[in-house]
Amino acid sequence: MIKTxxxxxxxxxxGGAVPLNSPLVVYMETxxxxxxxxxxxxxxxxxxxxxxxxxxxxxxxxxxxxxSRFTPQIKLLRFCGLGDSLFNKDIAKFVEFAVxxxxxxxxxxxxxxxxxxxxxxxxxxxxxxxxxISIEGLDNKEYLDFTNRKVxxxxxxxxxKNFYNIPNRHARxxxxxxxxxxxxxxKIQKFHDIFSDISDEIYVENLINLWxxxxxxLGINSGHRFVEDDPVNQKVCSQIFKSLQINHDGKVMPCxxxxxxxxxxxxxxxxxxxxIWNGKNxxxxxxxxxxxxxxxxxxxxxxxxxxxxxxxxxxxxAGEILExxxxxxxxx
Numbered sequence: 001m002i003k004t005x006x007x008x009x010x011x012x013x014x015g016g017a018v019p020l021n022s023p024l025v026v027y028m029e030t031x032x033x034x035x036x037x038x039x040x041x042x043x044x045x046x047x048x049x050x051x052x053x054x055x056x057x058x059x060x061x062x063x064x065x066x067x068s069r070f071t072p073q074i075k076l077l078r079f080c081g082l083g084d085s086l087f088n089k090d091i092a093k094f095v096e097f098a099v100x101x102x103x104x105x106x107x108x109x110x111x112x113x114x115x116x117x118x119x120x121x122x123x124x125x126x127x128x129x130x131x132x133i134s135i136e137g138l139d140n141k142e143y144l145d146f147t148n149r150k151v152x153x154x155x156x157x158x159x160x161k162n163f164y165n166i167p168n169r170h171a172r173x174x175x176x177x178x179x180x181x182x183x184x185x186x187k188i189q190k191f192h193d194i195f196s197d198i199s200d201e202i203y204v205e206n207l208i209n210l211w212x213x214x215x216x217x218l219g220i221n222s223g224h225r226f227v228e229d230d231p232v233n234q235k236v237c238s239q240i241f242k243s244l245q246i247n248h249d250g251k252v253m254p255c256x257x258x259x260x261x262x263x264x265x266x267x268x269x270x271x272x273x274x275x276i277w278n279g280k281n282x283x284x285x286x287x288x289x290x291x292x293x294x295x296x297x298x299x300x301x302x303x304x305x306x307x308x309x310x311x312x313x314x315x316x317x318a319g320e321i322l323e324x325x326x327x328x329x330x331x332x
Contacts, residue, residue, distance in 0.1 A: 005226040015317035022070035027245040027256040029081025031088040036147040040216040055248040066273040077104035086115035092123035099127040116159040128171040135177040175199040178207040208308040212299035231307040238312035290322040
């Protein structure tokens with residue numbers, strides 16, 4: 001077991017590399033349903049302002065075939081979104097299909113772990129490179145306090161332990177908790193005592209205002225989500241140069257925290273995702289940021305993702321990136 005954040009520090013120097021021919025990471029939202037209602041999540045803070053639904057396997061197949069055509073290959077496909085991926089009863093089939101069609105170099109999933117079962121554990125342990133389990137409390141009462149749902153904590157720990165002990169498991173098991181749940185040295189030690197021996201990676205993550213236009217940090221101002229550096233305001237968001245999110249209904253977004261679906265770049269039901277990645281909508285969004293107009297439109301003006309959850313900062317190279325972006329799209 002090692003103490004490590006979700007961040008990958010083996011990364012390219014983004015400012016010198018963009019515009020990219022392929023996104024580095026694609027977030028796959030296979031469902032917006034969740035069995036919890038965490039007090040820092042839109043499911044609790046604004047549940048009627050986003051669409052509920054689950055991705056069909058037919059749409060997922062189309063998306064995967066599209067994504068597999070990117071050159072170079074996408075580095076990471078991460079199953080996550082507004083819902084819990086395990087709430088999609090076919091999620092194991094989704095993961096297996098993506099891996100067999102070589103969509104990306106690596107595959108990850110974020111989940112609360114409650115719906116881990118014998119039916120999905122073996123497939124997920126075989127095909128994922130990492131399963132990230134978000135813990136929301138350290139007993140039944142804390143889960144009820146933080147998630148507004150009754151959760152059998154001992155049963156959850158047992159499921160995590162079972163996953164960890166699967167023979168020939170390929171997926172690394174990453175267990176994390178937010179700092180409002182472990183707000184003392186005693187609770188941090190309790191978290192480690194419970195999970196250190198049944199996880200490969202373990203981490204206490206700072207709770208931040210992740211979602212635009214929502215106060216989701218529960219009043220805790222603890223700085224950056226992953227690192228100790230003080231947040232620095234950025235005029236250019238790196239997310240829109242390196243990532244895409246495919247929503248459950250096929251809408252293609254430039255980042256993973258646009259929960260109101262305001263920056264729609266295209267629709268995977270009717271468009272090739274490579275065309276969307278190289279298309280006018282993304283180009284115009286990138287140019288707005290590079291020209292210093294990020295604060296002039298929603299949701300970007302109210303978003304702190306790049307300041308509080310990322311370590312790729314490209315402001316200093318905005319001018320030269322703008323020249324390269326314009327030159328690329330003039331050639332297309």
